[in-house]
Amino acid sequence: MTNQMTPDLQIVVGSHGIDVSLKFAVESADAGAEWVEQGKRWVCLSPQLHCEVCLSQLGDHCVYELRVSNCGDRPVAIQGMSLGPDRVKWTRGLDQPHALYALHPRVTGVNDYDADEVLGLPPLAALPKDEWHALSERCAELPHLEALVLTDAWDRPSLVEGPLSQNHAHQRKRVRWTGAGQIDFESTYRFMGIRERVLAPGESIAESGFIQCLPNGDLNNALRDYLDALVASTGTRAPLNPLVDQRFFCTWNNYIYWEANQEEILPSVRKVKEKLPAVQWYLLDDGYMVSQGSSSKLERKENGERIHSLERELPWFHHCPGISFLFDGGEGVDDEKFPDGLDGFARKVKSLGMRPGIWIGMETSRYAPVAVKHPDWFIDIGHESHLLPDLSVPEVRVQMEKAFSILFHDWGFEAVKIDFVTHLTDHPKLNYRYQEKSGAELRRWLFSTVREYLPEDGFISLACWLCMGSPWIAPWVDSYRDSMDARDGNWQTVLSNVRWSILPALSGGSGQPIPDADSVSVFKGLEKQAMQTWVNYARVGGMVLEAGGDLLRWSDKEAAQVNDSLIDGQAGGRVYFADTTFWSRDGLPCASYRALDDESYILGLYNWQDHETNVSPDWVGPIGACSKFISLLTEEVLSRDDLTHYRLPARGSALFRAI
Structure with a gap:
């Protein structure tokens, strides 16, 4: 039976009229019960576990570390750790609890495109009083920066709290409004994909976090100290990021699925080189691999432009093999569409003066031959059409690394857009076959392995990573999507994208991957003025302006307008x-x-x-x-x-x- 160690330990942080009390706990059958204060450290010893909390006060904020070590001679299992329940008491202010907001980056679910909410938590006074409300479970299948800003106005005192690590465990938060200027919140650490983390004799795990009291709730500055501390803790690839001043063209919003073929795409490479001199990269998206999906073409308008249709696209999506197309038993590249192979395609792109990139999906159709032959290589999380490669299985990691070697070494692609990758390590329904490593640990293996095979100045861009790029990928990843697929475009899409983009903008200039505005040039469903408003907002926001569309049908004037948007200014930077x-x-x-x-x-x-x-x-x-x-x-x-x-x-x- 698991004993939850809940010592009578409190760390009180207070300034600017806010008092914060914290409690720590470790869940393990081997946990002790008595904590001893040693200066700015609190320790708890048992015959098997050594638990330690260290607190560093740095001006108006503090950094804590919770470390658990196996000091015995046998393995010990840890089910989780927690910070809380914590009390945040405003001794002045918070007169308008209906205006209280929690700054949380998951503003909406990925399928809830038309949601009106601005930030991740509704006003607390709109929720039942004295009840706990989860900040992240609603969208827990997606990664998120668990930063929490609590205040009731731009000019009122605020509290900032967030993790500084995700070495082994994912953090989850919940809050409740108790009235009288008091909020309780609780942060728990759980090991994604495994039921418990077993520590070998002598092994330690540690997670750290940040707490700050500020004199106001100015969103432009509330996260600055936290983000600086975060980068110092995690590291960053920002100084090497090529997308600060380079642009790429992606085939997704035009040459979709079955319409991706060498004969149609190569002329567009020439056109990009000729008409979009601001673009240095050409990225081949989905549609190049063998799929058992429908081969029916998209309908077209009178002028030849494609009419996107989810009904027509889903049969392909349901049968897409993703990364497993290069596994042993995978069906490989569609030779009819790419008769020179993808290595030949990459060489051709280079010969035309551009650098080649490629899309790869991390899900596998449950109908793919490799999934049928090797069911033990995949995890079923209940999706109607797809399975997830199980990264805990050693043979799967071998197959993954072989695929990366082929894509980047043998075929010569120098950049990659990775899709559906979050589900492999961050989905709450994950249950790894082998329970040795958590999702956080396997995520580190995945991205560091991809980076090993790419050139140093090649980029990793993440597709389905709405809306805040997880800081735990900053050492390897250059950009992430903060907006939905452009496609034909509509005004409600633009409004949703603006709402999604606010929190990525507030993390700008802090060493995080740069948000990607998707294909800014193909919102053909919008009138010109509305399209330009979205492009202008993305430019000011320092987003990666990814190009896309049917260049073969653009006029010279249209191409020049798109190029002007792409060439103006650099991506990244501090946004206000x-x-x-x-x-x-x-x-x-x-x-x-x-x-x-x-x-x-x-x-x-x-x-x-x-x-x-x-x-x-x-x-x-x-x-x-x-x-x-x-x-x-x-x-x-x-x-x-x-x-x-x-x-x-x-x-x-x-x-x-x-x-």
């Missing part, structure tokens, strides 16, 4: 919102800006409404010191007063250089 009420209103900021250099900023003003209106920035942050603004469209010089109530057309926008 000059609108302090968007989070409590509709999640759609009317103004944002990003530093271009030490003396100037690019400022975007946006009208998300279906009617003409004035937008009114609040001028918070460093842009408040700027007095002149140059229109990037007309080069007209305007004052700050000119922009304070700036008239924009329906679904319109404007860009300025602030000096």
